[in-house]
Amino acid sequence: MSTLSQAYRDDTITSRHIIPLDFDSIDGVPESHLWSPSEEPHQNIQTQDPQDSLIPVIDLSDPRAMDLIGQACETWGMFQIINHGVPLELVKEAESEARRLFALTTQKKRKVLRSPGEATGYGLPRISPFFPKCMWHEGFTIMGSCVDDAKVLWPHDYQRFCDTMDGYQNQMKLLAHKLVLLILHRLDVTTEEMNWATSTHDSQGALQLNSYPSCPNPSRTVGLAPHTDSLLLTILHQSGTNGLEIFVEGLGWRLVCPIDGAFVVNVGDLLHIFSNAKFPVVYHRAMVNHSMHRISAAYFHGPSVESMLAPSSSSRPCFRSLSVKEYISLKARHNDKALSLIRI
Ligand SMILES: O=C(O)CCC(=O)C(=O)O
Ligand SMILES: [Fe+2]
Numbered sequence: 001m002s003t004l005s006q007a008y009r010d011d012t013i014t015s016r017h018i019i020p021l022d023f024d025s026i027d028g029v030p031e032s033h034l035w036s037p038s039e040e041p042h043q044n045i046q047t048q049d050p051q052d053s054l055i056p057v058i059d060l061s062d063p064r065a066m067d068l069i070g071q072a073c074e075t076w077g078m079f080q081i082i083n084h085g086v087p088l089e090l091v092k093e094a095e096s097e098a099r100r101l102f103a104l105t106t107q108k109k110r111k112v113l114r115s116p117g118e119a120t121g122y123g124l125p126r127i128s129p130f131f132p133k134c135m136w137h138e139g140f141t142i143m144g145s146c147v148d149d150a151k152v153l154w155p156h157d158y159q160r161f162c163d164t165m166d167g168y169q170n171q172m173k174l175l176a177h178k179l180v181l182l183i184l185h186r187l188d189v190t191t192e193e194m195n196w197a198t199s200t201h202d203s204q205g206a207l208q209l210n211s212y213p214s215c216p217n218p219s220r221t222v223g224l225a226p227h228t229d230s231l232l233l234t235i236l237h238q239s240g241t242n243g244l245e246i247f248v249e250g251l252g253w254r255l256v257c258p259i260d261g262a263f264v265v266n267v268g269d270l271l272h273i274f275s276n277a278k279f280p281v282v283y284h285r286a287m288v289n290h291s292m293h294r295i296s297a298a299y300f301h302g303p304s305v306e307s308m309l310a311p312s313s314s315s316r317p318c319f320r321s322l323s324v325k326e327y328i329s330l331k332a333r334h335n336d337k338a339l340s341l342i343r344i
Contacts, residue, residue: 003143003305004119004206004302004328005120005143005206006305007305007324007325007328007329019124020106020122020138020139021033022106023106023213028216028217029217032133033136034220035133036220054076055076055079055246056068056071056072056079057079057081057259058080058081059081059082059083060082060084060178062083065182066182069179069182069186070183070185070186073186073267073271073275074186074279074280076248077266077279077281077282078246078265078266078267080256080259080263080264080265082262084175085178086171088261091168091237091261093168094168094237095237095239095295097160098140101209102138102211109122109153110122112140112149119141120142121140122138122139122140123138123139123141125225126332130225130336135221135222135223135225136212136221139210140208140209141206142169142207143204143206143207146162168299169207172205172235173301175235175263176232176235176301177198177203179233179265180232183233183271184198187274187275187278187312193274193312196303196307197232197303202303202304203302204301204303205300205301207300208298208299208300209295209296209297210223210286210296210297211294211295212288212294212295212296213293214292214293216290223243223286223287223294224285225285226247226283227283227284227336228272228281228284229298229300230270230331231270231302232270232271232274232301233265233268233301234265234298234299234300234301235263235265235298235299236265236298237263238296239294240260241258242255242287243289243294244258244264244284244286244296245286246266246283253285267279267282268300269339270324272339273310273311273319273327274311276311276312276318276319277311277318277319303324306323308321308322308324309322309323310322319342320342320344322342327342
């Protein structure tokens with residue numbers, strides 16, 4: 001049976017930029033990383049006042065949580081959650097282990113470089129080939145066990161990293177299932193569809209650790225270019241530094257303020273399709289700043305890659321049905337054009 005990592009492996013586009021910059025050895029932004037407004041479609045739209053975040057913050061212990069989540073999915077496709085039940089200690093530990101990883105020398109990190117045809121390891125964002133300039137970013141992708149890479153990075157001290165990332169992925173998987181259940185109440189789903197979306201034993205997840213070093217020229221650089229996440233939903237921990245922005249039709253780019261102990265949750269393409277576009281497609285990006293090294297951890301949750309996906313109980317579906325694997329493949333080849341290719 002295919003796994004998410006096989007599906008990603010099959011479709012990696014060979015990129016001329018697969019190696020993140022050696023951030024330790026540079027003192028300016030090289031031409032390859034300098035974006036002009038015309039190269040970044042939304043770059044010139046002003047971000048709103050940082051205090052004025054639109055995205056709702058929902059307390060999962062609130063009896064109205066299900067309704068609030070449903071409304072947020074329909075209106076923004078994004079919300080933040082607090083009182084989610086994930087031990088905050090574990091979140092802090094995962095962030096600190098991610099910092100320990102990115103603080104390694106460039107030479108060390110490149111030993112676990114994600115080569116073309118590989119799904120996990122150290123590297124640039126998967127969307128890099130679709131943009132003319134490189135992003136001010138380095139990432140580390142984990143799907144299941146990361147022990148092989150960790151042994152290369154810390155031959156005598158790899159267990160701490162692995163245990164933390166395993167524990168974090170387990171908690172994310174539990175939380176993702178809880179959220180999917182709450183979200184599906186907003187949609188008119190059949191029992192069979194409910195089983196598909198909530199089946200725990202063959203759901204798939206990937207953990208993406210993102211690092212955005214401080215940048216000498218943040219107004220001409222992009223941390224993570226505008227994109228949508230491919231799977232059902234994403235649960236993001238952003239360290240206390242601004243950077244994540246969501247594109248809202250008619251309003252432009254809006255900051256998603258970091259809140260201590262909260263996770264940002266956003267609808268991914270598969271959920272957009274499954275909701276028959278009742279939930280919007282969520283464009284977001286990450287910007288960088290002059291003084292802070294920003295870290296984030298995104299957990300992408302999806303169903304089995306072998307399973308079929310179609311708009312739920314819809315008399316007038318606006319997408320054709322296809323396998324999850326096929327969608328991942330379309331996305332890898334066509335990026336944000338993938339949804340229009342399956343629209344009917
Ligand atoms: O770093 C962030 O805030 C966003 C990360 C993200 O969008 C992703 O990893 O897909
Ligand atoms: Fe994302």
